[in-house]
Amino acid sequence: MELDYSQAGFTEKQIFNTAVKLLPTINEMNSIVKTRNWASDYASLLLPSEKTFLHQSHRVLKQVKADNFIVVGIGGSNLGTLALQEPLGKKIFYADTTDPDHLKSIIKQCKGKTLVNIVSKSGSTTETIANACTLLKELKNYEVIVTTDSGSKLDKEAEQNGWLVLEVPSRVGGRYSVFSNVGLLPLAWSGLNTTKLLDGAELMIESCMSNDVEENPAAILASLIYLNYQKNRVVFDQFLFSNDLEALGKWYRQLLGESIGKHGIALTPTVSIGSTDLHSMGQSYLGGADNKFYRIVNSKFKNSAIVPKNNLAPNLNGKSFNKIMNSISTGFQTALANRKKPFVSFNIDKTEEELGGLMQLEMVEVMLLAKLLKVNAFDQPQVEEYKKHTRKLLK
C-alpha cells in the first residue's frame, strides 16, 4: 500500500502539529491493546490479534457445509462483508433492506443447502427480522447461524430453535465489527483467507499505534481530514478507481458518517467510482466550489485486457486497460492539483492483507478524527429519532 499526501493542502509541519494532539488518545489505545481491555470503546482494536473468532468461524464452516450463503443484516452488519467479498470472494447473497423483489430473486437462486446468517447486534432490527422470517418460511433446505450480542432477543430465539449463535463482543459496534464474526464467518465461506485479512489489520494496528506521529498513517490522515474540514471542505469523497471497490466506499461512508455526524458537524462522506463518475461528477469536482477533500484509491485489475488494433482511437492500440485506467486517474489528480483542490492518494493491491490493512487504518483514522472534532466516535444517538416514529406506525 502506498500513501501519497503531498497534494493534501497542508505542509508536513501543519499536519504534524495537529497530529501530536492525538498522542494522548494513541497512548490510551495502546494501553487498551496491551491490556486486552474488552470493556473499552476501543475494543475493536483487539479483533485483529484475537484468534478465537477466526478459529470459531473455521470450525463452524467445517461442520456446516452449504451451497449458498445469505447474510441477513443491514448497515454495520453487512457493509464490511460486502466491501471485502466483492473484490476477493465468491458470491454471497445479502438481504438488507425490506425489498420483496430482491428477496424473491435470492430464494430463486438458492439451489441446494443454504446457510442463513442472521446478523444483528441488537437482535431487533426491523428489516432484518422481516427478511429473516420470510426467508426461513420460503427456503426448503437451510441452516441458521445467528451473529448477535449475548442476551439479545435474537439470542434467546436462537436457543429455543437450536440455532448456532456466534457472539459479537458487546463493546464492538456494528461499523467497527468487520473483523469479528460479523465479517469473518461469511468471508471465510466466500473463500477469503481470513487469517491473512487479520494479519494485514494487525500489522496496520502496529503502525497506527506509533507514538512517532510522522510515521503514523492514521494520525496523519485524521489530521488532514480535520484540517481540510476547518477550511470548510465539508465533503470527504472516497474516489475509488475500481467498480468492485464501491462497497468499500459505502462501508467507509457509514463509518465516517455515523461516527462523526453529530452535534451539528457538517462533514459529509460521499463515494465516487472511477472512471464512471468522472463522466457525471468530474465537471462539478473541478469547476465547482473548493469544498471537498478527496481520497483517491487506485488498484490494478488482475486480468488486464489489451485494446485491439482499431481505427477509432489508434493511440489506444495495444494499451492495457490498467494503463488506461491509471492514466485517467492520474489525469484527474493532475487537474485537481492544478486547481489546488486537495487530495490524498492510495495505491493498493486487492489482497486480503492490503484491504484488511486499509480498513483497519480507516477505522483508527475515524476514531482519531472524532477526537479532533470532540465527538464520541461510538454512539449514534439520533438514529432513535426516526425509529421511534416508525415503531409507532408499525404498532
Next chain:
Amino acid sequence: MELDYSQAGFTEKQIFNTAVKLLPTINEMNSIVKTRNWASDYASLLLPSEKTFLHQSHRVLKQVKADNFIVVGIGGSNLGTLALQEPLGKKIFYADTTDPDHLKSIIKQCKGKTLVNIVSKSGSTTETIANACTLLKELKNYEVIVTTDSGSKLDKEAEQNGWLVLEVPSRVGGRYSVFSNVGLLPLAWSGLNTTKLLDGAELMIESCMSNDVEENPAAILASLIYLNYQKNRVVFDQFLFSNDLEALGKWYRQLLGESIGKHGIALTPTVSIGSTDLHSMGQSYLGGADNKFYRIVNSKFKNSAIVPKNNLAPNLNGKSFNKIMNSISTGFQTALANRKKPFVSFNIDKTEEELGGLMQLEMVEVMLLAKLLKVNAFDQPQVEEYKKHTRKLLK
C-alpha cells in the same frame, strides 16, 4: 405522482417570489417548443413530442432481432437508460468504464446474437472506444448499432463498416438525451413501452411550461433548491426508498452536478437508498449540520410480501413489506421535520408514464435552477482539464 413541499423550509410566498423570476426563461422555452427550434440549447424539450426517433427505434428492432443487448457508453450515454431499465425492463448489459473483469463477464453471458449499441455523442470517448473494440473482437455473433452525432469519427467508422447509425440531435447534450435514441432504442429492446414513456414526459412538459408558477412543478422545485442553497444547504440528496431506483438517483446526480457544478458553485448532489442508507447515513442526516436539502422519493413494490407470524417481532406479523418501507420513510420524514431539516417528497408509481414524467420534470427543474444560479446548464468546460492530461499519458 404526488409532490409535497410543505416541509421544504420556505413559505409559498417565498417560493413563488423566486419562481416568478423564471417566467422569461419559461416563456423562452415555450417558444422553442412551439417553433420546434432544434438549434436551441433547450432542444431536448422537443424530444417527448418528436415521434421520429420513437418510430425509428421500433423499426430498427423489427429488423434486428437479438438475444442480448449491450450499451457501450458512459455518463450521459447510459445512465438514463439504466435509470429506467432497472425498475421497468429486462436486463441490458452495460460497458461503461474500462473494467476488464466486467467485460469478460458480459462476454461470457452473451449466448446467441448480441446487439452492440455504441453510444457516444462525440464518438471519441476513451472508455467507450476501448470497450467497443474489445467486445467486437471477442463476440462471435453480433450486430452493431451506433448512436452518435452526425459527422463524428464514430459516424464515419460506422459507414465504412456498414453499421447502422442513429443520430442524436446535435444540440441535445448527453445528460438531456434519454428521450432520444440514446435511451429509446435500448429501452424498447428491454421491453419498455417507450410510447407511454414519451407520453408521460410530454404531459410533464406541459405542466412545466405553465406561466402560472404556482402550478409549475419545475419552477417550484428549482426555486426550492435555490433558496435552500442560499441558506448554505450545499448538499442536495436524492433519497430513494427503492433499490431499483438507485440508477435514477445517479442519473440525476450527473444532471445536476454537470449542469450547475461550475463557477465555484458549492451545491453537490448525492444519492441515498432507503432503508439501507438510514443504517449508514441516518445518524449524520439527523445529527449533523443543517447543510442539506432532501428529495425523498417513495414508491410501492409490485410484489409486496407479508411478514409471516414470528416471535421475534410480533408487531410485524402480517404486515406487508410496503407498509414497513412506508413506515420507515415516514418515520424519517417526521424526524427531519422535527429538526426543521427541509425536504420535498414524491410518491410515484413505477410506470413508464410516471418515471418519464419525473425525469422530464427534473431536467426542466435543472435548466431553471441554472438560470437562478446564473450558469450555463448545457456546457461542461472543466471536463477537458483532466482529459487533456489523460490523452498525454496515452499518447
